[in-house]
Amino acid sequence: MTTVKRLSIALLMALGVTGTAMAQQGPGMAQGDQVEQLDQLVSLSADQKKELRSLMQDSEAKINEKRKEAQALQQSLSSQIGPDYDEDKIRDDAEELGEVTGDIAAESVLLQARIQDSLTEEQRNTLEERARQQREQMRQMQEQMRQQGQQQ
Template identity: 45%
Template structure:
């Protein structure tokens, strides 16, 4: 179970944050194939696993993209409703729908993570566990270095 706790955030980060960051960069979102290739580099997937990962990621992207767009629209609408003559009912309705969308996307994410977890072998889970532990350690070191630099410079 310890492996699963560390593995799930790694898969979630790969499945969701990489495309989100890529949308901000020139060139757009990496393809499902690129995402599968990244996983393959991390844990050496076999052909069946690659096909299953590709299918899962494609289904999730299709499911999530419409919800993300709707959530962005709702956030924009809510921002536009900040005015002296506000409509409380409309604000509450939009906020409730935004909450529902967030809950749906969270559930979809957990389901995808669970499905992806089922595709990995025990050895691959261990590889991900090790990679995530190294990544977390590197991030902590970077944060400590940044804090030291700020303290020295400030």
């Protein structure tokens, strides 16, 4: 697995940057909590904290706008279910929904890349090691569950 992929996994674990988590938290809460979590893991400087909060705030605004677009498209698609459907309209809305979903994914990945860029090499190494430890813990838990399933 490449370092970039490992760091992306680590950032996802450390920050919990998922649509559900950010959507469930109030405005501004998600980014602050995530910066504090990352700070606890890699000891961020004050400048890094400020930069990360700004990056997260910008991305969160873009993602939230795209989520609203996606919801509207999903509602439009749902409203078209019935005997008088318009196949062209359904296909157009579905295609646009795919593009919006892609934009959300791209913004999330760009945020992760920007966060990585703001960290020092030592911080990235620390984060990577933490991700490795979490993967190992997950593997051990899965192995225990598998063994318990075989015993029953």
